[in-house]
Amino acid sequence: MLKYTRLVEDIDQMIQTGEVGAGEKIPSIRTLSATYRCSKSTVLRALHELENKHLIYSIPKSGYYVVHKNFSVQQKHDGVIDFATSAPEWLQFPYQDFQHCINKAIDTYQQDLFIYGTPRGLPSLIQCMEKQLHAYQVFTNLKQIFITSGVQQALHILQLMPFPNRKQHILVEQPSYHLLMEMIDVHQTPVIGIKRSAFGIDLEELERIFREEDIKFFYTMPRFHNPLGTSLSRQEKEHIVRLAKQYDVYLVEDDHLADFEQDAKIDPLFSYDSDDRVIYLKSFSKIMFPGLRIGVAVLPAELVAVFQRFKTIVDIDSSMISQAALEIYLTSGMFSQHKQSIRQPYIRRAERLHHALADGIDYVSKSVSMHTHLVLPRQVNMNQLLKRLDDQNIKLESINENYIKTFERVKMLKINISNVDEERIEEGVQQIVTEINRWA
Incomplete structure (x- = not known):
């Protein structure tokens, strides 16, 4: 038996028998290397496999600890290929590391966490x-x-607060973030839509709307658009920023998937703004966990005072404990390590999805993202298609909820691989293609 295999099995056995209990530290890399007479790289390989099995977790400069299992584990249905769920599988979240950060935050900040913040x-x-x-x-x-x-709180405030341009309408890409569409409907916010497709935005139409309508701000997702999965080019971003300056329009950039960008040369809309027109929004829900409820908003200087006033009315401050824990998570290096560990599996899945679609159907998207879309032929009955696929344990959703009510809908499926086993992506795509082709 290989020493690496023996290491994995022995530590697994120690955990299963309770020899090393939940939350306890396992022997150090140096100790394991000496005990098994193997290199430190062999020990690290075994420990990484145990981490991937969610049996242990690491704390930088401290060591490896046994994961607590005193919570209810909700198993995925074995036969289901879930292309509908956008939240990552919960076992991929750094829950144990973050629990450590919460405990550290309470020790570090003590009473400061239990009073109103700023x-x-x-x-x-x-x-x-x-x-x-x-x-x-x-x-x-x-x-x-x-x-x-x-990000939702920031969008809520931006909808309600007045802007220096004294304009009323919000311009949104169609389709777009479904919760913003619902928020607009609930508040009866004056809104105009502009079509976004795999080919981007019609910049001439965008200029016409900026020129003829009273647009307060334009909400856009230049990178890994939700739900399309596509990204805008540098030229498109630069053009949009120029138009915003020319027609006195603010830009709200939602960069929720920035952590999954593979190309270091691709910059956000914000980086092209020299006139303080872009409001940059970033969330940590996809890279960490949705329940964290921490986002960041970067505002033009002239919007700071009014945004602060409205935010104070909404909730005074965001959770101080979550903020303090996130600070420790970022400064300790845990976030950087987690980002690198979670990025690679997603990139592999995204590439497999991209190739599977390109091989099986007329597919035009050039972006490699964890989610994408398919435009369906007019003759396809969406409800029947979803029902037939559901009967085959393929879970999918249409993008109807991603439109404002007055905008003409395009018949599309959104496909997300956040909760799909990597080995089953091609199988699921093939079943989707087969069902679509039945309508040809």
Whole structure:
């Protein structure tokens, strides 16, 4: 038996028998290397496999610990290929590392966490976030950074607050983020839609709307659009920024999947803005976990005071404990390590999805993302298609909820691989293609 295999089996056995209990530290890399007379790289390989099985977790500069299992594990249905769920599988979240950060935050900040904070957020987290934003090519003043209760809170405030251009309408890509569409409907916000497809946005139509309508701000997802999965080119971004300046329109950039970008040369819309027109929004729900409810908003200087006033009315401040834990998670290096570990499996899945679709159907998207879309032939009955696929344990959704009510819908399926086993992506895509072709 290989020493690596023996290491994995022996540590697994130690955990299963309770020889090393939940939360306890396992022997060090040095000790295991000496005990099994093998290299440290062999030990690390075994430990990484045990981490992937969610049996142990690492704490930088401390060691490896046994994962607590005193929670209810909800098993996925073995036969289901779930292309509908957008939230990552919960076992991929850094729950144990973050629990450590929460405990550390309580010890470090103590009573500061149990009083009202500031509307802008925990000052030390803002300082940390200012440096973190550099990784996304967002360089800004500390005074322009707000910590929000997710991106949704920032969007809620931006909808309600007045802007210096004194305009009323919001322009949104169609389709777009479904919860924003619902928010617009609930508040009866004056809204105009502009079509976004795999080929981008009609920039001439965008200019016409900017010129003829009173657009307060334009909400856009230049990178890995939800639900299309596509990204805008550098030329498109530069053109949109120029139009915003020319017609006195603000741009709200939702960069929720920035952490999954593979090309370091691709910059956000914000980086092309020299006129303080772009409001940059970033969430940590996809890379960490949705329940964290921490987002960051970078605002033009002239919007800071009114945004702060509205935010104070909404909730005074965001969760201080979550903010303090996130700060420790970022500064400790845990976030960087987690991002690297979770990115590669997603990139592999996205590439498999891209190739499977390209091989099986007329597919035009050039973006490799964890989600994408398929435009269906007019003759396809959406409800019947979804029902037939559901009968075959293939879970999919249409994008009807991603439109404002008055905008003409395109018949599309959104496909997300966040909860699909990598080995079953091709199988699921083939079943989808087979069912679509029945309507040809």
